[in-house]
Amino acid sequence: MRLRFEWLGVFLFCLPVRAENARTVDDIVTAYVQALGGQAAIDAIHSREVTGTLRLGLKATYYWAKPDKVLLLEGKEKSGFDGSAGWTYNKRKKVHRFGKGDELPMEIDANPLRYAALKQMYNDLSVQAPKREDDKDMDIIVAPNALAQATFYFDARTHLLARIEQKGETSAYFTTTIQFLDYKPVNGVQFPFNIVHRTTDKGGSGEDFHIKNVRNNLELDPVIFSKPQAAVIVSGGKR
Numbered sequence: 001m002r003l004r005f006e007w008l009g010v011f012l013f014c015l016p017v018r019a020e021n022a023r024t025v026d027d028i029v030t031a032y033v034q035a036l037g038g039q040a041a042i043d044a045i046h047s048r049e050v051t052g053t054l055r056l057g058l059k060a061t062y063y064w065a066k067p068d069k070v071l072l073l074e075g076k077e078k079s080g081f082d083g084s085a086g087w088t089y090n091k092r093k094k095v096h097r098f099g100k101g102d103e104l105p106m107e108i109d110a111n112p113l114r115y116a117a118l119k120q121m122y123n124d125l126s127v128q129a130p131k132r133e134d135d136k137d138m139d140i141i142v143a144p145n146a147l148a149q150a151t152f153y154f155d156a157r158t159h160l161l162a163r164i165e166q167k168g169e170t171s172a173y174f175t176t177t178i179q180f181l182d183y184k185p186v187n188g189v190q191f192p193f194n195i196v197h198r199t200t201d202k203g204g205s206g207e208d209f210h211i212k213n214v215r216n217n218l219e220l221d222p223v224i225f226s227k228p229q230a231a232v233i234v235s236g237g238k239r
Contacts, residue, residue: 025125028139028154033116035159037189042116045189045216050110052193052211060209063218064110069225072106080225081106087227095228105197109209112180112192115161118143118152130156138162158183160190174201186214 033039050062054074063071072079076091079098086098086106107114119125122143128151131138137156142149148167155162160183167175176199180192193211 023127023130023139025119025127025141028127028141028159029116029118031159032118032154032161035190036113036116037185039116041188042113045113045187047216047218047220048110049213049215049218050211051213052209054209055207062106062110063220063224064107065220065222065225068107068111068114069222070103070106070110071224072110078228079106080227082225082227085227089228105207108178108197109195112161112195113189115152115164122150136162174199176201187216189216 033042036042046066048062048064050064052060054060058075061073063073067083068081069083070081077088079088080086081098081103086103088096088098090096115121118141122145124144126142128140128142131140131153133153139154139156139159141152141154143152145166150167151165152161153163153165154160161180163180164178165175166178176197178198179194179196181194181196183190183192185191191211191214193214195209195211196206197208198206
């Protein structure tokens with residue numbers, strides 16, 4: 001915000017004027033939604049199948065249903081989130097309950113368009129000064145969370161979400177980075193075909209999800225997102 005000084009008679013008034021080219025949260029999010037294909041096109045998608053490869057080239061298939069149900073089929077294992085609790089069912093037919101935040105990488109891979117609702121997801125959003133990174137100008141939005149903050153980087157040329165840096169979602173001691181690359185149109189909506197996860201947590205592991213195919217608006221039986229019945233249930237599982 002800069003100040004403009006004007007003489008009116010003998011009085012000097014100091015009038016606030018919005019800085020040239022300054023962008024607001026509304027400006028950035030609106031441009032992002034339009035770059036994706038528009039709110040109507042995004043809202044028209046109620047379910048999705050995403051196929052690709054995860055670690056070591058293992059084939060993975062995600063099923064997503066609005067608003068946040070996810071099922072991941074990966075080799076002989078499957079993981080799911082029913083909107084309130086997550087689980088992994090391994091090849092030994094044991095069910096592991098998700099720990100806090102374990103479902104987030106699945107939700108991002110299955111539905112990266114979730115950030116079109118950024119203003120609904122976070123109560124307190126603010127804009128940081130633009131930065132130039134990797135030879136690209138970035139518009140930046142910051143969202144505080146319980147322990148730290150999430151930082152969203154939007155390509156200033158395409159207006160698409162390029163990267164998220166999250167600290168404080170589950171711990172204040174490490175940072176998780178998610179990159180969204182290789183956007184392509186699917187049913188009139190731009191979808192990233194490469195999603196890269198990295199973490200500074202020494203106990204964690206990075207992951208690249210290379211997407212081969214996306215199909216929208218399938219008829220999915222809600223039961224697929226429910227936790228399987230198993231003889232043994234253990235806590236703290238991850239995908």
